[in-house]
Amino acid sequence: MLTEGQIQVSDDVKTLLDTTGDCLRFVTEFFEVISQSAPHIYHSALLLAPRSSIVWRVYSQQTHSVARVITGTATSWDSCTSVRAVETYKLVWSPCGQFIAVDCGDRIEVRDPNTLERLFVLQPPRNPSRASLRSFDFSPDGHLLACFYHG
């Protein structure tokens, strides 16, 4: 009996993990539009969610839009999590996957890869003021960022 109970629970956990993961995909995919406009959850985000996604299955009744998608909706989440535009010369991922460091020319920004929220901004050294960034990378544990300046 005990074993059966455990199997039951772990199945539930698996389903929950799928649902949570799907919700997360929904938020990251439509992060910008939802951040700027709450009603767009119903006007566009839901409408454009893949038809096989859990969020669509559960909440499709809530769409509320003058526009209608006739064709072209994805059937499942793209293997690419999301497309984001950020001006950069170079970008590195932390090995833990929690951060990206972006060379923005006059500074390095550490951002959240899911939302692109800026977490830290690192200014170049002041002395000498013309030092130029050659290279930067995360430590294997993702706790430190090493930057190599020349000049």
Next chain:
Amino acid sequence: MLNSCRRAQGAEYRHGSRSGCLKGTRESVLDEIEEWTEDFDKSPVFWLNGLAGTGKSTIAQTIAERVFANGRLGASFFCSRGVEDRSNLQLIFPTLAFQLARKYPGFRSSFIPLLQSDPDVVHESLQDQMQKFLVEPLRSADISTVIVIDALDECRDEDPESAILLVVGQSVRDIPGVKFFITSRPEMHITAGFRGPLLREFTDVFILHEVEPRTVDDDIRHFLKHTLSQLSRRRGCTDGWPTNEDLDSLCRRAAGFFVYAVATVKFLDHHLQDPSDQLATIMGSPESTIYEGETKLKVYTSLDSLYMSVFQKSFQENKAEDDTMVRSILSATVLVTNPLSLSAIATLLGFRHNQVRRLLELIQSLFILPEDPDHPVQPFHKSFPDFITDPTRCRDPRFHISPDYHIELALHCFQLMGKSLKKNMCSIPDYSLNSEVEDLTKRIEDSGIHGALEYACRSWYKHIISIEHQATDVLSALCDFLEGKFIFWLEVMSILGVMGDAVHALIATTKWLSEVCSE
């Protein structure tokens, strides 16, 4: 422009309900610190190191008031573990810079352009915050000032060496006119910070728990005598109460901890009880709780015994179901990530206001309990949550708050969201941007997204990730939430402007599910 600077609210010395030292107490330590603030040949940093309950914050408050009175206080930051912004390291320097800019026109004129070109100061690294927003404006305006940081140990900081101290250490030489007065418990990472090569030779240290016991006892006695004679007059007690023997016994019980004296006075001053009966209760309890096994916290025994007396006296006629209610309400004051008001506690837990008020009034000596039911309720001192969440100190299971209460709080968050969240709660017009809705703040308020509901939306996952084992009830509540209220919750997070938190909530929950529940 200055007001756009993101900062921690309520962190300044003049906010909150702290009072300074009673005149005639703590004189030698106060004199030493005051002398240090005036003497620029002395170290630029002063560390007041003391165990919990030795009176650090009261001394910091007094110093801030005195330095303010002679016009030399630049800024102050009183950290607080129970308040999110006031335990956030990233907010310390911006908050200090904001206050400096308000006080010194010279600072303001170089600070405002910086803020205009880079409004995102909170996300800069601590080094850059310090250098750009404090050191450079302070230098260019040639300001000499005192900065007070109280209870640094209450900030969330996982570095082995305090990150704030590291940055202060790197900068003190560049700003010779600025003095930092810092208080904290002697925690490892803070001690390491002050003993590190950057700060060691620039810091004066005063260890509060090593002051000669006689001096502290005299101060505590003076404090008790003064406040209790006031209380006696106000409450019409008999002449000669309390007796000298009573005072001696209370001093022995305090054992150098001022917090004991303060808690005692609050306990005796209970408005429904006679002060001399209350005193008899204290005298009737053992001078220290008896410990079995580990006794590393022996220093707090009298305090623990006082806290226990408060509970036992207040709830002596409780039935078991009342005890359950007591624990629920206590957990909503000590396990929450931001302090809740009385009405928010009632709404979140599903009790009536007067039930919560009646219960908190019974143990009012342990809380700062505001008249206004919408103002936050907070423990009167940090040693109280420390006590009640530690089973080796709070040995009566009727009052101990175990981490399992996070389960109950998470469930209450889900229940409240389940009941309250619905589509388009703020009646935002179709297709509009949040920023286009002029009266958004009023709409948020009118729709009930404040207090308990705002707390539930922003904090449910913080309780979930504090649960240390798989909890079936929580899993099914989480499932109902995701499949019933998820998009309405997103709406609230969007309107409150905290969508980043929504992402973190889902990531943290996923991590918790796979770590705790899949074992």
